[in-house]
Amino acid sequence: MEVILGSEILEGTYTQIHSCFRDVINFSINDDLLISIANEKIGGGPLNIVIQECNTEEIKSVTVKSSEIVINNSVSYQCYRKEWILPKLSRIDISKLLKTLEPVFLNNIEQLSLAFLIDEKQKPIFKSTLERAFLEKAIHAFTFLGEDIRKCCRLFKGLGFGLTPSGDDFNAGVLTALGLTTLLRTKNEDFSLKKDIFVSTMGKNPVSNNTIYIAYKGMCSEKLFRLLNAVKENHRIEIELNNFLNIGHTSPIDFLTGLYAYLKRYYDN
Amino acid sequence: MIIKGIIKTGEYYDSVSLMLIAKELNSFDGIADSGVVMGTVENKSILVSGGLFPQEFENAGDADLLIAIKAENNDAYEKAIAKLDDLFKKLRNKSSESSDFVPKSLEGALGQIPDANLSLISVAGKYAASEARKALEKGLHVMLFSDNVSIDDELELKKIGKEKKLLVMGPDCGTAIINGVPLAFANVVSRGDIGIVAASGTGLQEVSCIIDKNNCGVSQAIGTGGRDVKKDIGGIMFLEAMNALENDPGTKVIVLVSKPPHPEVLDKITSLIKDFSKPVVAILIGGNSEQIEKNGAIAAKNLSEAGEIAAALSKKISVESVTEAIKNKNIEIEKLGIKLAGNSKGKYLRGLYSGGTLCDESQLILKPLIGNTYSNTPLSPEFQLKDLFKSEENTIIDLGDDDFTVGRPHPMIDFSLRKKRMIEEAQNKEVAVILLDIVLGFGSNLDPAGEIVPTIKEVLKINSSLNIICSITGTKNDPQGYNAVKKSLSDSGAIVMDSNADASLLAGTIIKNIK
Numbered sequence: 001m002e003v004i005l006g007s008e009i010l011e012g013t014y015t016q017i018h019s020c021f022r023d024v025i026n027f028s029i030n031d032d033l034l035i036s037i038a039n040e041k042i043g044g045g046p047l048n049i050v051i052q053e054c055n056t057e058e059i060k061s062v063t064v065k066s067s068e069i070v071i072n073n074s075v076s077y078q079c080y081r082k083e084w085i086l087p088k089l090s091r092i093d094i095s096k097l098l099k100t101l102e103p104v105f106l107n108n109i110e111q112l113s114l115a116f117l118i119d120e121k122q123k124p125i126f127k128s129t130l131e132r133a134f135l136e137k138a139i140h141a142f143t144f145l146g147e148d149i150r151k152c153c154r155l156f157k158g159l160g161f162g163l164t165p166s167g168d169d170f171n172a173g174v175l176t177a178l179g180l181t182t183l184l185r186t187k188n189e190d191f192s193l194k195k196d197i198f199v200s201t202m203g204k205n206p207v208s209n210n211t212i213y214i215a216y217k218g219m220c221s222e223k224l225f226r227l228l229n230a231v232k233e234n235h236r237i238e239i240e241l242n243n244f245l246n247i248g249h250t251s252p253i254d255f256l257t258g259l260y261a262y263l264k265r266y267y268d269n
Numbered sequence: 270m271i272i273k274g275i276i277k278t279g280e281y282y283d284s285v286s287l288m289l290i291a292k293e294l295n296s297f298d299g300i301a302d303s304g305v306v307m308g309t310v311e312n313k314s315i316l317v318s319g320g321l322f323p324q325e326f327e328n329a330g331d332a333d334l335l336i337a338i339k340a341e342n343n344d345a346y347e348k349a350i351a352k353l354d355d356l357f358k359k360l361r362n363k364s365s366e367s368s369d370f371v372p373k374s375l376e377g378a379l380g381q382i383p384d385a386n387l388s389l390i391s392v393a394g395k396y397a398a399s400e401a402r403k404a405l406e407k408g409l410h411v412m413l414f415s416d417n418v419s420i421d422d423e424l425e426l427k428k429i430g431k432e433k434k435l436l437v438m439g440p441d442c443g444t445a446i447i448n449g450v451p452l453a454f455a456n457v458v459s460r461g462d463i464g465i466v467a468a469s470g471t472g473l474q475e476v477s478c479i480i481d482k483n484n485c486g487v488s489q490a491i492g493t494g495g496r497d498v499k500k501d502i503g504g505i506m507f508l509e510a511m512n513a514l515e516n517d518p519g520t521k522v523i524v525l526v527s528k529p530p531h532p533e534v535l536d537k538i539t540s541l542i543k544d545f546s547k548p549v550v551a552i553l554i555g556g557n558s559e560q561i562e563k564n565g566a567i568a569a570k571n572l573s574e575a576g577e578i579a580a581a582l583s584k585k586i587s588v589e590s591v592t593e594a595i596k597n598k599n600i601e602i603e604k605l606g607i608k609l610a611g612n613s614k615g616k617y618l619r620g621l622y623s624g625g626t627l628c629d630e631s632q633l634i635l636k637p638l639i640g641n642t643y644s645n646t647p648l649s650p651e652f653q654l655k656d657l658f659k660s661e662e663n664t665i666i667d668l669g670d671d672d673f674t675v676g677r678p679h680p681m682i683d684f685s686l687r688k689k690r691m692i693e694e695a696q697n698k699e700v701a702v703i704l705l706d707i708v709l710g711f712g713s714n715l716d717p718a719g720e721i722v723p724t725i726k727e728v729l730k731i732n733s734s735l736n737i738i739c740s741i742t743g744t745k746n747d748p749q750g751y752n753a754v755k756k757s758l759s760d761s762g763a764i765v766m767d768s769n770a771d772a773s774l775l776a777g778t779i780i781k782n783i784k
Contacts, residue, residue, distance in 0.1 A: 019281035053373045106658055107673060107686060112288075121689070128295070130304040130337075133318035137311065158309025158331060161291075162284035165307055204331035205307060207281070238671060239394075239417060249284035 003079035008046035009035050015061040025056040034206045044222035046214050084225040086179040086218050094267045097231045101260045113250035114166050114257040117142050145265055153197045166254040168208035171201045173258025175215035273346055274323040277334040286360050299345025308333035375403050398422035405429050413439025414453050420501045427505040437506055439494040443470040446490035456710035457746035461486020463579045464514035467526035468498045471624030472572055474742050476526055479576025481744045485583045488520040498530035504537055515545050522582045523549045524575055529556030539564035550579045555633050573768035606778025614734045615701035618780045619694045620665030621687050623680040627706045628667040631773040638777030639663055645670050681713045688724040695728040702736045704776045709743025718757035725761045737763040740772035
């Protein structure tokens with residue numbers, strides 16, 4: 001059975017279960033970050049261990065060695081490490097990516113996500129007092145995208161519904177956009193920009209922190225990696241986009257909102 | 270009103286569960302408002318803005334789950350909390366509730382049901398072919414719901430199926446009824462002696478429902494997937510299915526449903542028909558029916574007619590009497606259309622479809638009445654919509670096409686895209702008719718009337734002279750309840766027709782006669 005180990009997972013034994021869901025179980029590394037044992041539906045990532053058809057409920061501990069993992073001190077799997085580094089995009093790639101992502105926001109309806117920041121017609125979905133308060137906060141934060149991206153991300157931190165608040169996914173999207181455009185930027189200021197955003201957006205929710213950390217390190221999940229390469233190579237774009245959007249609830253859309261908004265603002269000619 | 274809350278520390282629930290909890294809370298008696306969010310600084314501030322911040326939330330942290338409740342009184346609050354506790358318990362125990370073994374492989378499943386003889390496969394395309402191959406090797410018929418299977422794989426699988434005398438329905442086969450059992454998207458149709466072979470999902474559904482409406486029933490309804498009748502696949506399964514029905518003692522009438530097959534495939538089909546002992550009705554949507562008729566089959570003009578003719582043959586009623594009745598019915602529909610045109614403003618039609626075959630059929634029926642229609646799946650390439658989200662003149666859209674289903678469920682399940690589009694179209698004063706298909710049955714939205722009626726009412730509020738015309742593909746025994754759905758739609762102001770063909774004829778007649 002194929003077992004894939006993310007590049008950022010250190011050798012050792014992990015026993016502190018943070019949370020357990022149908023497709024993934026999370027172990028705490030420390031207060032800030034997690035490693036995840038996931039099935040192929042979730043897919044790989046720098047902090048993921050992918051085991052086909054894994055039954056998350058039965059997993060109580062995992063020991064990571066150089067080319068082997070051991071579950072519950074008893075079942076051992078051969079594994080290999082894999083890295084998913086963000087590809088560097090050219091301006092043409094960015095144009096293609098923006099064109100690919102645009103219809104996603106128009107198709108997203110009746111989900112309390114940040115897609116309304118791209119498609120205003122979705123604002124009426126937010127009906128309750130709380131939902132309207134979220135809407136206003138998000139709009140306010142978004143106004144700073146052009147003039148003060150650091151402030152924009154600070155205001156988005158921890159904002160919104162879901163286990164990973166929408167704003168955290170948005171910030172991970174912005175950090176990812178910064179990683180994708182490394183070759184296109186020239187100002188020194190931009191290298192501190194990424195670090196500033198990272199420092200100000202890491203919080204006490206390790207599930208959110210994982211996505212922000214990975215984005216800051218210039219890496220990404222397997223599903224995002226496949227999507228970005230599909231766009232670069234003009235091959236299987238729809239399939240990979242669907243695969244990416246099908247993980248989680250609004251997290252993919254919120255992430256793509258941050259990614260799209262940043263690229264559109266700064267790199268769309 | 271009181272505002273209170275609970276903090277859950279160290280308990281984590283996925284976002285969908287949190288959304289469901291929030292939805293449930295708001296439905297409890299005596300609860301005016303609520304919020305379910307993680308305890309971040311920003312979320313606490315939106316709770317404050319929303320008037321939902323009890324004092325106890327002050328020291329909550331990022332990783333705490335906050336549940337804020339605004340209740341009419343303490344009693345309502347306590348009742349809500351008790352129900353909420355049950356809900357959380359269910360969520361925590363969800364995966365360990367049942368100790369039943371859930372198989373994770375075909376072998377495991379066969380271990381549980383050793384005499385299973387059909388495998389319905391719905392996995393990502395890249396895995397589907399190998400799963401289908403395994404199933405065939407174990408002697409199972411296969412229904413391949415999955416798409417994104419290569420043509421080479423499809424051809425190989427169907428050759429294996431033919432050799433082993435096993436059905437390979439699909440890929441991209443969404444509908445079948447085998448031995449009276451509806452599979453995937455299918456309707457609850459009476460059992461009878463009419464067999465259907467279909468290279469079209471909603472085509473199969475429409476025909477089988479019309480058969481049921483005419484108090485007849487279906488012996489078997491075999492889907493083949495749309496590609497089967499193309500040159501590459503050569504109609505392998507279509508022909509096998511035809512032969513199976515010809516040899517099935519429970520089948521007395523055979524109906525063939527497809528878009529136009531490749532000419533070589535059509536030759537094979539008609540060659541078979543010639544030697545059949547049972548009557549054959551064929552509907553090739555958009556195809557030339559001459560060859561079919563020359564070889565002894567009855568060519569129907571549309572899906573509804575195919576169902577009615579098949580029912581007539583089953584009941585041993587003269588086909589001519591049925592076609593005559595259809596002609597008279599069409600005259601009445603045209604009269605109604607002319608009358609409605611007199612009260613209509615605007616000049617354009619907008620069709621918003623969930624079924625691809627129904628969308629195609631509608632365009633064909635409308636063509637002689639109002640000319641070509643713009644579409645994302647047009648009859649002629651020059652009528653391809655430039656922007657899928659902006660209608661032009663007379664437009665009919667297949668919302669089930671890939672462009673609209675990226676990252677979202679099929680429009681037969683999720684109406685939200687269609688509802689949004691209805692509102693947009695209603696705001697355009699040039700629109701006179703909105704045409705919709707409502708498809709019932711297993712797999713489809715369980716409350717289509719509940720979903721779409723508020724939008725119909727809103728549309729008519731925006732433009733009271735708009736004609737909203739619906740057809741319902743369904744039967745009285747479908748889970749949604751055909752009669753209840755029809756009544757709700759009619760009460761909301763929509764005009765409900767018995768078939769897509771009737772609805773399209775009515776819509777086209779209105780547009781044609783508007784002055």
